[in-house]
Amino acid sequence: MSRYVGLRLLQMIPVLVGVSTVVFLLVRLIPGDPATSMLGSRATSELVARVHQQFGLDLPIWRQYFNYLGNVVRGNFGESFFYQASVSSIVQARVLLTLELIGYAALLSLLIAFPFATWAALRRGGMADRIIRLFFAASLGMPSFWLGIMLTLYLSVRAQIFPSTGAGVGFQDRLWHLTLPALTIAVSITPLLVRSLRSSVIEVVASDFVTTGRAAGLRPGQLLLSYILRNSLLPLVTVFSINVGWLIGGTVIVEQLFGLPGLGSLLITSITTRDYGIIQLVTLVFALIVLMVNLLTDLAYAVLDPRVALTS
């Protein structure tokens, strides 16, 4: 197991190098550079040249790239043009909030998906099933920038239950502040989970071992929790891991909407200001999150299904 994990971690290195190379080149392909965003309309060629020199942008691109790689190996991700501070310190200060938001959104989506999907599956074809399916089909079509504003309008401005902005201080306050943003993201991914969980529960319920269990006199609650749900989890884990990228994409919009100082809002600002160093590190962190979740998914398979063997 540890050998497997070690190997998987090693395999991440070329992927991360690939991601950073592509991003390094992509940000420099977009017209406009840090000097454009810093100097605006008053950019004279003299001022632009000075900014370029200050940040090493006057060097040929291959030299910039090797300087970047050399620094990254030494753990130095450079200076931010906009914030005038080290890129890693800025990203570090924000990464936790984004991870919390992703985690909270994932948790909420599971908490919503489980009861509804199971209920729909057990009442297959009935009124409850139809209503649940219709409702989640509709929620799939709600864009998060709209849903976030509606949630703020009704639950924060009118009902004054949740705060409309900020990240909060301390565990409870943070949880309170992140509820609406996490719910906004969760709503976009829950329908996928409901759909996959519902169909796998239906499949498992029809299988022989459930009939056997029922005949052997297992109580319905025990049967559901220990046998049906455990066996329905595998497809759910797959759907979930595939959609982690989607969750991360959700944070970019939602953080902007709720004024949360996380990586998503940082990425948007940094693209506008052409803050190359930050764009490079944030995309790297996002890539790392996706890779780690994929690894955890594979490990979860082994735990959930003893037939799955971890070989590389």
Added chain:
Amino acid sequence: MVGAATISACGSTAGTPSSSSSGAAGKPVYGGTLTIARTADIFTFDPYNTQDDRSIFTEMEVYDRLVKLGSDGKTIEPELATAWKIASDGLSATFDLRPNVQFSDGTPLTADDVVYSLTRAADQKGSWGFLFSPVTKVTKVSDSQVKVTLSKPFAPLLPALSTFAASIYSKANAVKWGTQMGQHPLGTGAFGLQKWDKGTQLELDKNVHYWQSGKPYLDKVVFKVVADDNSRILQLQSGAADLLDSVPPGQVASLKQKNFPVAQVNGSAVVSVILNEAKKPLNDPNVRLALSWALDRNSIAQSVYSGLATPAKSLLPSSTLYYDGNQQPAGYDLAKAKQYLQKSSVPSGFTFPVTVPSGDASTLATAQVWQAALKQIGVTLDINQLEATTAQDEYNTEKYTARISPWTNDTPDPDELMGVALDYQPQNGLHTGFHNEQARTLVTQGRAETDAAKRAAIYSQLQLIANQQQPFLPIVEVPRLYAATAQVGGFAPNTQGMYGLVNVWKVH
């Protein structure tokens, strides 16, 4: 042409503390924190290389200047200088410094600090040196007097000294921090920097050593970054923010209806079409006039800006000194537009693109109104939406064909805009490629002329040339819009974009 707007739902007079419709903010109250939600964070506190408006507006709060703009937006009043004298030959000016002024850390303001700050301001290598081009040196006369020496008479001196670029800061602090000074400001303003979480939140604390007794009222000002327009408004409604700037014009009516006072500062910004004369046939003045007469300025002011904008009659914003709206401004007349086109090099029409920053709904709608009118005279307008920084790059490198963007004054003096727009030397006529020797001579004369009547004549002449040649097509004059909760009192931003937080209080 209101120089200062006071926040008020029932429209009290400019410059005086407000009374809002709810009456909550009638009398100044001490203490409390004012939270302001803005679209983005600032870059720097160093005026030397400041570029963005938000940095400018924030520097205005942390630093004072020798002189300030009066509440009428035109006269110059004392600030750190109590009096000044301009030499009879116009080649120098002496300023008496206000005694017993302290920086927010308690150290005293000295003549050396003033000399240091203004010498840096007038450095021609700095981004704003052009505002002070005839200044040759700034010297200390005595502990309470400094002298500004000029190479030739310079009429815009006092207005230039009222801009953020002439802010006065601590020399010791600036030397200590060097290039990092922009992150560590120390001024004599009503508020000092307390904490800065880059990209998220900026906190200013009351300067307990502030020279105006009894001011400021607030203990703390927090600037929060909330990028989304709708989110900012919801934050005001939920009480998470007390004040917003950059309110979308379309939201003003609904905010007023919900009893959120809206402040409007008119006359400081003109939205124009900028044309690149390197792209044919835009080098033909008749073509440019045809395009200009096809701009339905009234309808844009009414429909795009919800009636909050007014048709522009000059490239200068109307609060500028020597603004002249009578110099044959173009209006909306398609018959006239057709006539000009007939006289031009492309009588049967042509096709050209205009760049609009993506996500900017007002500019896009403006372009669409223009597009519809141009179609009727046989001209096809392609609207290109480009990401803002990409659009900026396209403009700076002069690859653009036409662009719609606002010009905002930092000083009430016309020299700031005329010096870059109609004199092709510094920035190729704001990247239009408009070369006009007569205009260039007039710009130089206007800068040196100290007689007000003669200056007025020069700038009227320049505005006439601009309207006849139309290197820029002025469209509408747009206001700066702010919204607050009814608890906020005394908020009176000026045409320079200064919030004036020193006079603001919050009922709590």
